Amino acid sequence: MSEYVIRFLVGGAVVSAFAMLGDLLRPKSFAGLFGAAPSVALATLGMxxxxxxxxxxxxxxxxxxxxxxxxxxxSLFVCRLLVRARVRALPATLMSIVVWLAAAFGLWAVAGGQA
Structure with missing residues (x-):
């Protein structure tokens, strides 16, 4: 089987498991939180x-x-721009990309720049 098929199957199974877990918990918004990211991360790490x-x-x-x-x-920076500065969503997210890049590359550099 190709790598993509395995990732699809494992990811789908884990998404289903997390969706069932999220359905049991309150509030129901946990279902979305547990849905996508953990399954993709677990499938990728397993591979x-x-x-x-x-x-x-x-x-x-x-x-x-x-x-x-x-x-x-x-996310915190976008929220600050939206709530406190009353900036519209599109400009707030576009401006915040610079913050995300700085944080991502800063953490990458602190971690030793390993990939």
Whole structure:
């Protein structure tokens, strides 16, 4: 089977499991939170371990955590622009891309620039 088929099957199974978990929890918005990102990350890490070994997957895990932190910084900045500065959504998100890039590359540099 090709890599994409395996990723699709594993990702779909994990999305379904997280969707069922999210359906059991309150509030129902957890279903969306647990849906996409964890399944893609788990499928990708599983394939990385299988193809390249645990050390490579550990580096990828660090990259995923840095990306998540950069996304959190970006999201907080967008919220500040939307709520406090009353900037419209499109300009706020476009301006915040610079913040996301700075956070992502800054964390990447601090982590040693490994990919």
């Amino acid at each position: 990385a371990i299988h193809q390249h070994g645990a050390d490579y997957a550990a580096v990828q895990t660090g990259s995923m955590m840095a990306g998540a932190a950069a996304l959190a910084v970006y």
